[in-house]
Amino acid sequence: MQFFIYRLLFVSVVFPKGVRSQVQTHQTVMAALGEEAHLNCLLTEPKEVLQVMWHKILPDFEDKNVGTYNKFGQRVDPDFRDKVKFKVTELQNSSIVISSVTEHDEGCYLCLFITYPEGAFKGRTCLQVCELHEPILHVRGSNSSEESLVSCSVTARPAPTVTLTVTQQHLYFSHYSTVTVTNANNTLTVTKTAVLSGLHGDGTQVGCAVRVPSGPQKEVFMNITEVKPKSADGFDKESENSNKRGRWILLVVVALGWSIIVVSLVTTTQSTTEDTNNKDTTYINRTPSKEDTNSSKVQEELQYLHLQ
Ligand SMILES: *[C@@H]1O[C@H](CO)[C@@H](O)[C@H](O)[C@H]1NC(C)=O
Ligand SMILES: *[C@@H]1O[C@H](CO)[C@@H](O)[C@H](O)[C@H]1NC(C)=O
Ligand SMILES: *[C@@H]1O[C@H](CO)[C@@H](O)[C@H](O)[C@H]1NC(C)=O
Numbered sequence: 001m002q003f004f005i006y007r008l009l010f011v012s013v014v015f016p017k018g019v020r021s022q023v024q025t026h027q028t029v030m031a032a033l034g035e036e037a038h039l040n041c042l043l044t045e046p047k048e049v050l051q052v053m054w055h056k057i058l059p060d061f062e063d064k065n066v067g068t069y070n071k072f073g074q075r076v077d078p079d080f081r082d083k084v085k086f087k088v089t090e091l092q093n094s095s096i097v098i099s100s101v102t103e104h105d106e107g108c109y110l111c112l113f114i115t116y117p118e119g120a121f122k123g124r125t126c127l128q129v130c131e132l133h134e135p136i137l138h139v140r141g142s143n144s145s146e147e148s149l150v151s152c153s154v155t156a157r158p159a160p161t162v163t164l165t166v167t168q169q170h171l172y173f174s175h176y177s178t179v180t181v182t183n184a185n186n187t188l189t190v191t192k193t194a195v196l197s198g199l200h201g202d203g204t205q206v207g208c209a210v211r212v213p214s215g216p217q218k219e220v221f222m223n224i225t226e227v228k229p230k231s232a233d234g235f236d237k238e239s240e241n242s243n244k245r246g247r248w249i250l251l252v253v254v255a256l257g258w259s260i261i262v263v264s265l266v267t268t269t270q271s272t273t274e275d276t277n278n279k280d281t282t283y284i285n286r287t288p289s290k291e292d293t294n295s296s297k298v299q300e301e302l303q304y305l306h307l308q
């Protein structure tokens, strides 16, 4: 499984209103699944800070202590010891690193600058974990040699946007359709399909760009040459070869068919000769008509062969 390169996104910098507006932090931090997330807080006014604390806000519970430090040392709560490390431990400037984030690390975190005599100054920053897999791009010919069906599929969380691109200006996409499937683990698989028109035998490069909102982006490209409908002769070397092979097989089958007919003709002629001795002529008349049907079948087969 390959995930995109870690990226932090500072969606917006918040200055909470009111008296406690001195802590600067990021409202939302976006981190890719499996990568690390950096949460930063800054006390913008000089204060006498005794201690800095980080809490995780839990729904329906008291906030959970993540870690604390002061000028004498630092301590990370045992529940977070494998997960969280202090990166900056200044009394006015604090940051933690959450390693290999999963959806369990999502949520909001509080940084508290405990000052004397004013008390705590708080900052609140929320971590959002996103997941973005490699997009898969498919191109196949449609009925017309000037059109191709392009589709791009990606699995992500939250809902990704999928954009199809083409390098040449005279080529264009139409008949867009999008299918979204929700997976068991809350990721979404989005498949976008469109018809690429304007191909005149010249090659081009199609691309697919995927991204999660205010998150990272991934892009794949594919070079396409003239795409002919699959039924056309000589679509590519391989099918040409298999066409040839198919013809040889048909020829052998037809030859075998003919020899069987010849053999059966000989046998029936023999048997009819015997029959004429014992029975009436109606049977003799019937036999050639049977042969006719056989040979017309062979004719049909031969025609089919020419059509191939
Ligand atoms: C906070 O500390 C980090 C790491 O030492 C530093 O890069 C950053 O510039 C500091 N921010 C301020 C506003 O001092
Ligand atoms: C392609 O041809 C088939 C059969 O002739 C037809 O059913 C189908 O709708 C055509 N597709 C397009 C995209 O024109
Ligand atoms: C979630 O489900 C999708 C589709 O089944 C899968 O591709 C993806 O790897 C899963 N993500 C995680 C984190 O297991």
Ligand SMILES: *[C@@H]1O[C@H](CO)[C@@H](O)[C@H](O)[C@H]1NC(C)=O
Residues within 6 Å of the ligand: 205, 221, 222, 223
């Ligand atoms: C596609 O073509 C371009 C230019 O012709 C080339 O630079 C690029 O490497 C090709 N990409 C692939 C995937 O073949």
